[in-house]
Amino acid sequence: MSDEAPAPAVTPKSAYHHGDLRAQLIEAVRELVETHGPDGFSVAEAARRAGVSSAAPYKHFKDRPEILRAVASEALDRLRISMEQAAAAHPVGSLEAVAAIGLAYVDFARAEPGVFRLVFGLTEGHENAPDLQQKGECCFGVVVRAAANRLGLPPDDPLVMRRAYMLWSFVHGHSFLHIDGKARVVAENIDEWLFLNEISRGVLGTPPAA
Amino acid sequence: MSDEAPAPAVTPKSAYHHGDLRAQLIEAVRELVETHGPDGFSVAEAARRAGVSSAAPYKHFKDRPEILRAVASEALDRLRISMEQAAAAHPVGSLEAVAAIGLAYVDFARAEPGVFRLVFGLTEGHENAPDLQQKGECCFGVVVRAAANRLGLPPDDPLVMRRAYMLWSFVHGHSFLHIDGKARVVAENIDEWLFLNEISRGVLGTPPAA
DNA sequence: TGTACATCAGTGAACGCGCGTTCACTGATGTAC
DNA sequence: TGTACATCAGTGAACGCGCGTTCACTGATGTAC
Numbered sequence: 093m094s095d096e097a098p099a100p101a102v103t104p105k106s107a108y109h110h111g112d113l114r115a116q117l118i119e120a121v122r123e124l125v126e127t128h129g130p131d132g133f134s135v136a137e138a139a140r141r142a143g144v145s146s147a148a149p150y151k152h153f154k155d156r157p158e159i160l161r162a163v164a165s166e167a168l169d170r171l172r173i174s175m176e177q178a179a180a181a182h183p184v185g186s187l188e189a190v191a192a193i194g195l196a197y198v199d200f201a202r203a204e205p206g207v208f209r210l211v212f213g214l215t216e217g218h219e220n221a222p223d224l225q226q227k228g229e230c231c232f233g234v235v236v237r238a239a240a241n242r243l244g245l246p247p248d249d250p251l252v253m254r255r256a257y258m259l260w261s262f263v264h265g266h267s268f269l270h271i272d273g274k275a276r277v278v279a280e281n282i283d284e285w286l287f288l289n290e291i292s293r294g295v296l297g298t299p300p301a302a
Numbered sequence: 303m304s305d306e307a308p309a310p311a312v313t314p315k316s317a318y319h320h321g322d323l324r325a326q327l328i329e330a331v332r333e334l335v336e337t338h339g340p341d342g343f344s345v346a347e348a349a350r351r352a353g354v355s356s357a358a359p360y361k362h363f364k365d366r367p368e369i370l371r372a373v374a375s376e377a378l379d380r381l382r383i384s385m386e387q388a389a390a391a392h393p394v395g396s397l398e399a400v401a402a403i404g405l406a407y408v409d410f411a412r413a414e415p416g417v418f419r420l421v422f423g424l425t426e427g428h429e430n431a432p433d434l435q436q437k438g439e440c441c442f443g444v445v446v447r448a449a450a451n452r453l454g455l456p457p458d459d460p461l462v463m464r465r466a467y468m469l470w471s472f473v474h475g476h477s478f479l480h481i482d483g484k485a486r487v488v489a490e491n492i493d494e495w496l497f498l499n500e501i502s503r504g505v506l507g508t509p510p511a512a
Numbered sequence: 513t514g515t516a517c518a519t520c521a522g523t524g525a526a527c528g529c530g531c532g533t534t535c536a537c538t539g540a541t542g543t544a545c
Numbered sequence: 546t547g548t549a550c551a552t553c554a555g556t557g558a559a560c561g562c563g564c565g566t567t568c569a570c571t572g573a574t575g576t577a578c
Contacts, residue, residue: 111554113555131340134530134531136530136532137530137531144556145556146532146533146557147535147558148555150532150533152554156531156532156533209423212478213419213482232488254488256488257488257489258501260475260479261476262468262472262475263471263475264474264478265471265472265473265476265477265478266475267475268474268475269470269471272422272423274422274438274442278442278463278466278467294504294505295504344563344564344565346563346564346565347564355523356565356566357522357523357524357525357567358521358522358523360566361521361522366565366566
């Protein structure tokens with residue numbers, strides 16, 4: 093029973109079989125990635141935070157990259173859910189639904205810049221992570237569906253894909269510029285909601301006259 | 303005279319006073335950042351590549367971060383120059399000038415993804431690098447001026463700034479999605495030039511009727 | 513042109529550090545009878 | 546309900562590694578006289 097790490101309130105059980113270590117490690121790594129950046133975490137430090145020996149993580153993860161992938165995977169789940177919820181809060185086919193998805197995306201980046209960077213910078217050496225790629229495509233799918241609804245076209249229409257990609261590029265760039273502090277001067281005082289609506293309207297245009 | 307490192311063809315001089323080490327270190331680090339990512343380089347490895355002892359770099363740079371900053375600084379110079387050249391190749395106030403700047407930006411990211419990531423991810427711990435920030439703002443200035451010319455407004459007009467920032471966000475996001483491989487399915491076969499023209503027109507609109 | 517000397521860019525050995533990963537182990541837990 | 550046992554999630558010590566940085570040093574270079 094270490095005094096250094098905060099005692100786990102939920103699963104005290106026995107200090108030995110700790111029962112929740114995998115989830116607690118992911119959370120510890122999430123915090124470390126947030127604090128020190130995607131490359132600034134160490135397995136040892138994560139174990140320390142979870143109040144566990146430095147060998148313990150290897151009972152749950154094959155190696156260091158696998159832990160990072162687990163964090164990214166969990167983050168993509170949360171991102172997708174919040175995008176879906178944002179869309180669901182507005183009428184199907186509305187511009188607001190599209191803008192809300194974008195806002196959810198930007199909010200995620202702002203709330204967890206380190207994890208956001210991790211998710212999108214994980215390309216190197218992690219090409220063989222089909223589940224991550226698939227989860228990313230699911231997120232994009234949310235945008236595609238909203239764009240399709242707005243345009244009154246099927247989701248696999250090339251125009252829909254193109255417009256959805258434009259929206260994604262914009263929101264993605266805005267997110268990165270924001271968390272990297274490059275947007276301070278220009279975009280510090282803007283109203284995000286109006287901004288995203290303006291962009292959505294610009295990319296998707298007015299609804300088909302009908 | 304090490305056989306492992308390629309002998310410097312330009313400045314053989316004496317193997318001792320090597321004369322060009324600073325530049326050669328920056329180049330070595332550039333390559334390492336390209337190969338292993340912004341955090342994957344080490345001072346030791348860079349020295350090895352330059353055919354020099356691991357202590358030598360400290361005659362030219364205070365510490366590790368300073369080397370990275372030097373690489374970023376040099377990269378920002380090149381980026382600005384290529385954006386300016388791209389703009390200069392088209393009529394002042396044309397949509398093509400704007401699109402060409404965007405293309406230069408995307409091309410830079412594609413040609414040097416590691417360095418591109420370095421330049422924009424250097425925020426953490428490097429806040430006190432006013433020269434880097436200034437060079438970044440110079441790059442943005444190229445976009446702002448082109449947008450101002452297109453819209454027929456002064457560069458410090460709020461609308462110009464807003465539209466220039468939109469363009470930047472889009473191109474920045476597109477660049478990142480591209481180098482992170484997220485755009486494969488959607489944007490693999492697009493014509494970049496048409497794409498950037500479409501975006502530029504969408505954001506800046508048709509020229510003021512005059 | 514020759515000599516004395518300050519400068520300065522290199523060397524190479526050494527330091528302490530934290531890390532990723534492995535290993536033999538231990539003791540709590542759940543299950544079969 | 547009680548007991549024997551397989552399982553499995555932990556321990557903690559140890560390994561080798563490469564790194565960032567420092568240090569006293571050396572020898573080439575440029576300059577003043």
